[in-house]
Amino acid sequence: MTLTPQIMSETLGAPHEKDRGCPISLVRPDPSLARPLILSSPHSGRDYPAELCDQTSVPVEQLRRSEDAYVDVLIDGATAHGASLVHALFPRVFVDVNRARGELDPAMYRDRMEVRADAPSRRVASGLGVIPRVGSDGQQLYRRRLKFQDAQARLVRFYEPYHDALAGLIAEVRDRFGFAIVMDMHSMPEHSAPGVDFVLGDRHGQSCDPRITEAVEAGLRAQGFVTVRNTPYAGGHTTEHYGQPATGVHVIQIEINRGLYLHETRVRPNAKFDIFRDNLQLFIGEFVARNWNGLTSS
Numbered sequence: 001m002t003l004t005p006q007i008m009s010e011t012l013g014a015p016h017e018k019d020r021g022c023p024i025s026l027v028r029p030d031p032s033l034a035r036p037l038i039l040s041s042p043h044s045g046r047d048y049p050a051e052l053c054d055q056t057s058v059p060v061e062q063l064r065r066s067e068d069a070y071v072d073v074l075i076d077g078a079t080a081h082g083a084s085l086v087h088a089l090f091p092r093v094f095v096d097v098n099r100a101r102g103e104l105d106p107a108m109y110r111d112r113m114e115v116r117a118d119a120p121s122r123r124v125a126s127g128l129g130v131i132p133r134v135g136s137d138g139q140q141l142y143r144r145r146l147k148f149q150d151a152q153a154r155l156v157r158f159y160e161p162y163h164d165a166l167a168g169l170i171a172e173v174r175d176r177f178g179f180a181i182v183m184d185m186h187s188m189p190e191h192s193a194p195g196v197d198f199v200l201g202d203r204h205g206q207s208c209d210p211r212i213t214e215a216v217e218a219g220l221r222a223q224g225f226v227t228v229r230n231t232p233y234a235g236g237h238t239t240e241h242y243g244q245p246a247t248g249v250h251v252i253q254i255e256i257n258r259g260l261y262l263h264e265t266r267v268r269p270n271a272k273f274d275i276f277r278d279n280l281q282l283f284i285g286e287f288v289a290r291n292w293n294g295l296t297s298s
């Protein structure tokens, strides 16, 4: 697969506003092909709202380093294998859907928060709550404190549709098959796990049946990739919130080393992109072809 001119121009072009339209992409497979697999990509959005660009002095090229860039493109062929896909179109620095809705930092707002924030967490303290305060290099995003009403509006317009779509897909798939498997797809900076190609996060065995983690691990290792489990990433909000194996919902977080497909600082696909994407499609095809009927919770 070759990256289309549209994708390349999005990479190179000026920020543009699409925030009046639907903030997520949801693609279902042909019903006759459908399998109990959902792939989600919460961090690959690259439509930078004018609202964000007006509020930050950090250039978009720099903001883009926070993206799990092009993960949506890496997985978009999976519908041919019967998977359903959901991904955010808005950037992670604007709203991070892999956080709980209440992971808010009162110090970011110049007025009183009208909702109760969750108990302070390490993620919020480091500036990486649901409305991030810092970018990938730890740089402050905002010149001044935000209006809480604006943050609330972001959650309503971006966070809620993403989770409505994901929860809806999970319910659909589980109704049809008796269970659902979600692969929550991310990419990590090369330096996060040197020498490791994939980090598989199943919250130390809590968020999915162990056969799923084993199958993902075996499938990727068969292609020569190096995988580890749960370190340094055991799974975020999506894995924790939706991964309830006892109710038939299984979630595994998959972190891809960006060096496999991306020029990290320029945020451009590298020369290995197409081959890596093909390998990933092969892995997904083999994964869904397995007999998963034993997972049915009833």
Ligand SMILES: [Zn+2]
Pocket: 043, 068, 185, 186, 187
């Ligand atoms: Zn991510």
